[in-house]
Amino acid sequence: MRAEARNRPGVYRFLGPRGEPLYVGKSVQLRNRLLSWLRGDDRKATELLRVTHGLEWEYLGSEFEAVLREFRLIRELRPRFNVVHRRDRTFAWIRLTAEPAPRLVATLRPGAGPTRRGGRRRERTFGPFPARRSLPRDLEALAAVLGLRDCAGSTPMHFADQVDLWGPSVEPGCARAELGTCPAPCAAGCSEDAYQARVNEAVAFLEGRSDAPLEALDARMLDAAEREAFEFAARCRDRIERLNRLRTRIVETGSRIERLTFVYETGSPTETPRHHLVRRGQVLFSFDAPGPGGGPPGRGSAGHDLASRIREAIRAPAPQLAGLDDEAREELFIVTRWFRTHPEEEGRTTPIPAYLSELGSPG
Ligand code: SF4
Numbered sequence: 001m002r003a004e005a006r007n008r009p010g011v012y013r014f015l016g017p018r019g020e021p022l023y024v025g026k027s028v029q030l031r032n033r034l035l036s037w038l039r040g041d042d043r044k045a046t047e048l049l050r051v052t053h054g055l056e057w058e059y060l061g062s063e064f065e066a067v068l069r070e071f072r073l074i075r076e077l078r079p080r081f082n083v084v085h086r087r088d089r090t091f092a093w094i095r096l097t098a099e100p101a102p103r104l105v106a107t108l109r110p111g112a113g114p115t116r117r118g119g120r121r122r123e124r125t126f127g128p129f130p131a132r133r134s135l136p137r138d139l140e141a142l143a144a145v146l147g148l149r150d151c152a153g154s155t156p157m158h159f160a161d162q163v164d165l166w167g168p169s170v171e172p173g174c175a176r177a178e179l180g181t182c183p184a185p186c187a188a189g190c191s192e193d194a195y196q197a198r199v200n201e202a203v204a205f206l207e208g209r210s211d212a213p214l215e216a217l218d219a220r221m222l223d224a225a226e227r228e229a230f231e232f233a234a235r236c237r238d239r240i241e242r243l244n245r246l247r248t249r250i251v252e253t254g255s256r257i258e259r260l261t262f263v264y265e266t267g268s269p270t271e272t273p274r275h276h277l278v279r280r281g282q283v284l285f286s287f288d289a290p291g292p293g294g295g296p297p298g299r300g301s302a303g304h305d306l307a308s309r310i311r312e313a314i315r316a317p318a319p320q321l322a323g324l325d326d327e328a329r330e331e332l333f334i335v336t337r338w339f340r341t342h343p344e345e346e347g348r349t350t351p352i353p354a355y356l357s358e359l360g361s362p363g
Pocket of ligand 1: 148149150151152155172173174175176177182183184185186187
């Protein structure tokens with residue numbers, strides 16, 4: 001290994017006795033990284049080396065490719081020494097739970113949760129948003145204005161259309177029913193469909209399709225001011241400010257991800273660059289730069305074929321953030337984080353129409 005491995009970007013795999021992957025890692029300097037593992041300096045390395053029977057690695061053209069390859073290998077192979085979900089506290093997500101009466105929860109960990117039994121409802125995740133301490137309070141404000149519950153997930157629900165009319169009545173589990181900020185699905189205060197209509201309004205707001213919660217708050221604030229209920233009017237104003245901030249973040253997130261649409265060139269000046277077709281933060285496919293010596297793409301039949309492939313890839317409707325599956329969402333997270341931590345790399349991107357023009361096939 002000492003003689004073979006070179007200091008280039010790449011990924012490596014530690015293998016168990018049957019060749020099964022135990023650990024996948026990446027480095028921009030593969031040789032140095034592997035040597036540091038083999039020194040067994042810490043407990044994790046010692047433990048890993050104790051059960052390792054083989055080691056393999058592959059070189060890649062850039063750190064970006066190594067980051068992406070490592071992520072995809074971990075997702076595919078699930079090696080037992082890897083922590084699949086790394087937490088990055090600069091981003092947060094909003095999760096709509098898959099419970100019978102769903103809740104909105106702020107989380108630092110993206111990833112879809114379970115499907116509701118019977119498959120009718122899936123947990124949904126919105127984001128990534130810049131992590132702020134205020135996010136849970138912002139969600140509280142949204143839940144209060146729309147009438148979504150915020151009690152424990154384990155709270156039993158008794159929808160109005162599901163209770164036995166002659167059975168014992170159930171009392172609401174908290175004061176929000178009395179305050180009128182929750183329709184009390186725990187105590188037959190509303191039907192499942194009526195609660196779901198409120199959930200749908202929350203989804204429309206989180207997808208940036210509706211301002212209904214803000215309009216409702218505006219109307220309540222004006223009404224309270226007319227009635228000289230100034231304390232309530234001030235509470236409405238605070239909630240409007242919170243929801244406005246949340247909406248700004250939703251719009252910014254959408255436009256930041258929209259901006260991550262281009263062809264991105266990676267690689268060192270001494271090697272043929274790789275090009276990556278990125279759409280809304282997702283790498284659709286990668287290829288060697290088609291031009292002579294890895295230069296500008298150039299024209300001709302190869303360029304024409306590539307242009308057709310690009311056009312086909314972007315013809316499909318772009319998936320909406322909320323509709324992304326677990327894997328796509330995590331890859332989006334990785335690409336977003338890459339360009340946030342390496343802003344200079346945006347200088348190596350080309351808008352897709354300009355790239356198609358260089359191929360002699362304007363879009
Ligand atoms: S009223 Fe019931 S459903 Fe609503 S938040 Fe309180 S305990 Fe939960």
